[in-house]
Amino acid sequence: MTDPGEAAAFFVAADTIAAVTPLAAGNVNRTWLVRLHDGGRRVLQRLNPAVFPDPGLVMDNLHIVTGHLRRRLRERSTCGLEVPRVLRAANGADRLADPDGGLWRMLTWIEAGPTRRTVDSAAGAAAVGRTLGCFHLLLADLDPSLLGDPLPGFHVTPAYLAAYDRVAALTAAATDEERFCAACIGEYRFLADLLQQQAKRLRRQVIHGDPKVANFLFAADSGQVVSLIDLDTVASGLLLHDLGDCLRSCCNRHGEDPPDPARTRFDADLFSAVLAGYAQAAGDLAGTADRELLLTAVRVLTFELGLRFFTDHLAGDRYFAVDRPGHNLHRALVQFHLLRSIRRQEKDLERRCREILH
Ligand code: GN1
Ligand code: MG
Numbered sequence: 001m002t003d004p005g006e007a008a009a010f011f012v013a014a015d016t017i018a019a020v021t022p023l024a025a026g027n028v029n030r031t032w033l034v035r036l037h038d039g040g041r042r043v044l045q046r047l048n049p050a051v052f053p054d055p056g057l058v059m060d061n062l063h064i065v066t067g068h069l070r071r072r073l074r075e076r077s078t079c080g081l082e083v084p085r086v087l088r089a090a091n092g093a094d095r096l097a098d099p100d101g102g103l104w105r106m107l108t109w110i111e112a113g114p115t116r117r118t119v120d121s122a123a124g125a126a127a128v129g130r131t132l133g134c135f136h137l138l139l140a141d142l143d144p145s146l147l148g149d150p151l152p153g154f155h156v157t158p159a160y161l162a163a164y165d166r167v168a169a170l171t172a173a174a175t176d177e178e179r180f181c182a183a184c185i186g187e188y189r190f191l192a193d194l195l196q197q198q199a200k201r202l203r204r205q206v207i208h209g210d211p212k213v214a215n216f217l218f219a220a221d222s223g224q225v226v227s228l229i230d231l232d233t234v235a236s237g238l239l240l241h242d243l244g245d246c247l248r249s250c251c252n253r254h255g256e257d258p259p260d261p262a263r264t265r266f267d268a269d270l271f272s273a274v275l276a277g278y279a280q281a282a283g284d285l286a287g288t289a290d291r292e293l294l295l296t297a298v299r300v301l302t303f304e305l306g307l308r309f310f311t312d313h314l315a316g317d318r319y320f321a322v323d324r325p326g327h328n329l330h331r332a333l334v335q336f337h338l339l340r341s342i343r344r345q346e347k348d349l350e351r352r353c354r355e356i357l358h
Contacts, residue, residue: 002096002098002102004032004044004046005020007046007098007104008032008034008042008044011042011044011088011089011096011104011106012034012036012042012089012106013090015037016037016038017034017035017037018036018037019033019034020032020033020034021033021035023043024115025321026214026230027321028048028051028232028319028320029045029048029051029232030045030046031043031045032045033109042087042106042108042109043084043106043108043109045104046098046103046104047103047104047232048102049100049101049102051319052151052232053152055095055101055102055103056095056103057148057149058150059086059094059095059103061150061231061234062086062231062232063094064142064146064147065139065142065147065206065231066083066084066086068142069081069083069138069139070083072139073138076137076138078134078281079137079138079281080224080226081131081134081226081227081228082110082217082226082227083227084107084227084229084231085107085108086107087105087106089106110227110229111220112220112227113219113221115214115217116213116218117255117256118213118254118255119253120253121223122269122270122272123223124223125250125251125270125274125277126273126274126276126277126280127216127223127224127225127277128216128246128250128277129246129273129274129275129279129280129281130277130278130280130281131216131228131281132208132211132274132278132281132282133277133278133279133280133281134281135208135211135228136207136239136282136285137281137282137283137285139205139206139207142205142206144204144206144235144236145236147206147234147235147236149235150209150232150233150235151235154209154233154235155241155301156196157191157193157195157196157303157304157307158192158196160192160311161307163311164185164307164311164314168314171314171315177329177333178313178314178329181306181310181329181332181333182310184306184336184339184340185306185307185310188303191300192303192304194293194300195238195240198293199238201287201289202238202239202240202287202293203238203239203240203287204236204237204238205236205239206234206235206236206237207234207236207238207239207241207242208228208230208231208233208234208242209232209233209234209235209237209242209245210232210245211228211245211246213250215229216228217229238297239285239286240290240293240294240297241297243278243286243297243298244294244297244298244299244302245305247274247301248298248302248335248338250270250274251266251268251270251274252264252265252266252267253265253267253270254334256334256335257327257330258334261330261334261337262333264334264337264338264341265338266345266349268345268349268352271349271352272352272356275294275352275353275357279356279357286357291357294353294357295342295349295353298342298349299342299343302335302338302339305335306332306334306335306338306339307332308320309328309331309332309335310329310332312328313328313329
């Protein structure tokens with residue numbers, strides 16, 4: 001792999017660089033902060049070729065989406081979002097391919113407080129909801145067919161289930177925790193087809209694809225969200241994919257990697273706050289069928305992520321970066337406990353949903 005210092009020096013002159021240090025990592029790509037001698041900051045990223053089969057396509061999508069967002073933001077002052085800019089090297093190149101198939105790029109640095117992996121107040125949850133609503137509204141008139149598919153099969157839950165079934169047929173659950181996950185998948189596998197079956201009735205447009213809490217940048221000094229980052233998965237999708245994923249992330253106060261997965265709970269008050277914020281910003285973008293199936297989407301996306309983590313665990317941790325053996329199993333347990341917690345509160349959550357998104 002190209003050294004991050006070398007990659008940084010492709011985009012900016014080597015003698016302007018003061019330091020290149022790793023930034024709070026995602027589960028897939030690697031990210032560095034580049035500090036310049038003049039005090040400037042840049043973001044350097046390497047797109048993981050093991051996950052994105054065509055990283056160039058990801059870059060092309062990024063240009064289309066950020067360009068559209070900037071144009072619409074100039075017209076609509078109610079949504080105050082900062083949009084990262086793709087920077088170019090002196091020779092005009094916006095990307096650097098390395099010999100291992102990875103693709104490097106440099107983006108502007110967006111000034112914000114530290115990354116938050118969880119939301120701890122209704123105000124924070126409402127800010128997340130408003131930002132997602134703004135994001136969807138700004139992209140509502142971008143033709144989805146202009147974007148390529150960065151990750152074929154992403155959010156195709158039945159395909160994840162089929163992949164799990166193939167892996168599980170070769171690797172039997174061996175521990176109590178693995179048996180718990182396998183039992184949850186048995187219990188909830190009916191969820192896999194529910195969004196697909198209704199897809200024709202649901203709103204499809206350009207979506208984010210990965211709107212988890214850590215991708216919302218909060219200002220350091222106010223509770224406001226200043227940006228929604230990590231635009232590698234932007235593509236044509238269902239509004240409910242984003243809403244389901246955002247809610248499963250936001251309403252889990254202990255986060256995706258807590259000490260004790262069994263204590264994971266789905267927080268109904270945060271759920272209400274995200275929905276209220278979303279409705280305030282997005283108005284009636286979500287139609288009748290989207291509103292009817294919203295809680296289903298939260299369950300499907302929670303199930304899907306549990307399934308993805310557990311399958312990766314059984315397959316030898318090939319997709320998600322791990323810190324330790326069993327890390328993906330631990331992450332899967334969290335999602336399955338979250339799913340059970342949603343089940344226990346289903347009636348109350350359905351009622352809240354009807355009241356807020358009438
Ligand atoms: C991955 O790379 P990161 O951390 O932004 C994953 C998402 C999952 C998320 C769970 C391309 O996101 O789908 O929801 O982990 N992204 C991809 O933390 O698979
Ligand atoms: Mg991501």
